[in-house]
Amino acid sequence: MSEHDIIDRVRKHLLVGGRWRASADGSVFGVSDPGTGATLCEVADGQADDAKAAVEAAVEAQDEWAATPPRQRGEILRRAWQLMTDRTDELATLMTLEMGKSLTESRAEVAYAADYFRWFSEEAVRIDGNYKRTPDGSARMIVTRQPVGPCLLITPWNFPLAMGTRKIGPAIAAGCTMIVKPAQLTPLSMLALADLLAEAGVPDGVVNVVPSTSASRVVNPVLADPRIRKMSFTGSTEVGRMLVEQCAPNLQRMSMELGGNAAFLVFSDADLDAAVEGAVTAKMRNNGESCVAANRFLVQSSVAEEFTRKLTDRMAELRMGHGTQPDVVVGPLVNEGQRATVSELVEDAVSRGARATTGGEPGGGDGYFYRPTVLADVPDDARILREEVFGPVAPVTTFADEDEALAGANDTEYGLVGYVFTRDLDRAIRVGEGLATGMVGINTGLVSNASAPFGGVKASGFGREGGDEGLAEYLETKYLSLALRS
Numbered sequence: 001m002s003e004h005d006i007i008d009r010v011r012k013h014l015l016v017g018g019r020w021r022a023s024a025d026g027s028v029f030g031v032s033d034p035g036t037g038a039t040l041c042e043v044a045d046g047q048a049d050d051a052k053a054a055v056e057a058a059v060e061a062q063d064e065w066a067a068t069p070p071r072q073r074g075e076i077l078r079r080a081w082q083l084m085t086d087r088t089d090e091l092a093t094l095m096t097l098e099m100g101k102s103l104t105e106s107r108a109e110v111a112y113a114a115d116y117f118r119w120f121s122e123e124a125v126r127i128d129g130n131y132k133r134t135p136d137g138s139a140r141m142i143v144t145r146q147p148v149g150p151c152l153l154i155t156p157w158n159f160p161l162a163m164g165t166r167k168i169g170p171a172i173a174a175g176c177t178m179i180v181k182p183a184q185l186t187p188l189s190m191l192a193l194a195d196l197l198a199e200a201g202v203p204d205g206v207v208n209v210v211p212s213t214s215a216s217r218v219v220n221p222v223l224a225d226p227r228i229r230k231m232s233f234t235g236s237t238e239v240g241r242m243l244v245e246q247c248a249p250n251l252q253r254m255s256m257e258l259g260g261n262a263a264f265l266v267f268s269d270a271d272l273d274a275a276v277e278g279a280v281t282a283k284m285r286n287n288g289e290s291c292v293a294a295n296r297f298l299v300q301s302s303v304a305e306e307f308t309r310k311l312t313d314r315m316a317e318l319r320m321g322h323g324t325q326p327d328v329v330v331g332p333l334v335n336e337g338q339r340a341t342v343s344e345l346v347e348d349a350v351s352r353g354a355r356a357t358t359g360g361e362p363g364g365g366d367g368y369f370y371r372p373t374v375l376a377d378v379p380d381d382a383r384i385l386r387e388e389v390f391g392p393v394a395p396v397t398t399f400a401d402e403d404e405a406l407a408g409a410n411d412t413e414y415g416l417v418g419y420v421f422t423r424d425l426d427r428a429i430r431v432g433e434g435l436a437t438g439m440v441g442i443n444t445g446l447v448s449n450a451s452a453p454f455g456g457v458k459a460s461g462f463g464r465e466g467g468d469e470g471l472a473e474y475l476e477t478k479y480l481s482l483a484l485r486s
Contacts, residue, residue: 055228148253
């Protein structure tokens with residue numbers, strides 16, 4: 001199937017109550033290819049009235065959906081996993097066109113995204129409770145778990161499929177209906193996914209999708225409705241703080257995966273070749289546009305020069321180009337604003353004394369490219385050590401010992417993930433436990449897994465997605481007391 005046919009096949013309207021429809025005022029917005037800057041197509045631009053209609057559809061469908069047998073909900077997810085797997089190339093091409101990542105990266109995301117549906121298809125039938133006696137024997141206690149109710153799911157642009165399935169999968173498994181607000185920059189993947197879910201058997205009104213150029217125009221009326229009982233958000237810490245305030249009046253449950261500033265620690269006893277490969281994985285996945293991307297490389301002084309040289313060689317050999325081209329590893333950043341931010345952070349570091357051992361500048365030609373970059377001798381006051389770079393830039397600093405490494409790694413308001421490379425098992429456990437993060441990768445640059453509880457602490461958010469914990473986020477615990485007659 002050609003790229004044109006793939007774009008043409010996507011429904012470009014709102015999905016509300018099982019109907020694909022234009023926005024309330026008929027307005028649309030353009031979706032661009034970051035590899036060329038060209039407009040791919042136009043999509044319906046959701047309005048406040050559309051958001052309210054989506055709430056009504058989700059509320060109307062909630063009771064019947066909650067009463068649907070868990071096995072039936074699980075089988076729908078299983079069919080959705082199979083459909084995604086069968087259409088990997090089509091979905092990957094669509095994602096590359098609207099987001100920019102290479103086809104290799106996009107295919108990997110399709111597999112990762114689909115795996116959430118497979119995982120939660122199996123978990124749907126394992127929602128448990130318990131039965132026990134009161135201590136005095138006068139009653140019996142039955143604890144059950146029920147769906148929390150209609151949800152608002154807000155997804156980001158950097159993983160337009162996986163961040164959707166990571167929220168939609170447990171919501172479907174638990175028996176919740178939902179309104180999905182995809183990112184303005186990458187709505188096509190979510191629209192294609194919604195169409196696929198309907199094909200898999202999701203009833204009308206269970207999944208409603210409202211793309212919009214204004215997040216507040218959709219989010220505000222949805223969260224203002226007390227019938228919406230949960231909100232899940234992946235995005236910046238700044239926006240997350242505002243959403244917490246919006247959820248407060250109706251005491252809606254929240255789960256949030258926010259910003260990161262991941263430290264990548266390399267100790268002198270590490271396998272440096274493995275550490276470099278792990279660094280490339282942790283840094284360059286998704287062009288560096290990931291909350292779990294390694295943002296700061298802290299290397300023990302005795303091996304810092306060798307590690308930096310090896311990392312420079314690996315980063316310099318990564319091929320950059322449009323994501324649909326063969327053998328491309330590094331695609332464009334998502335838009336000009338993101339590229340400008342990366343450039344600004346690199347320029348600030350260099351002005352303070354850092355050295356670019358490779359890259360350090362935007363790429364040429366059309367599209368929003370930035371060359372893979374390694375910065376050595378990065379001073380402590382460089383902004384790039386405090387701010388999330390969200391691009392293909394690896395700033396390297398040094399430490400003397402374990403205590404200094406931990407202090408440096410934890411010197412941030414964020415706490416999503418950390419990475420540790422060492423051959424010393426005792427050190428791995430000490431440092432892993434000492435990092436103030438929700439996740440730690442030990443001798444690996446990849447921590448994401450559908451069966452694992454993904455999430456952070458401090459300004460990186462709260463709640464977990466994936467694993468048993470991810471399903472629990474969509475369930476309320478109810479206790480029934482049965483008094484016994486004497």
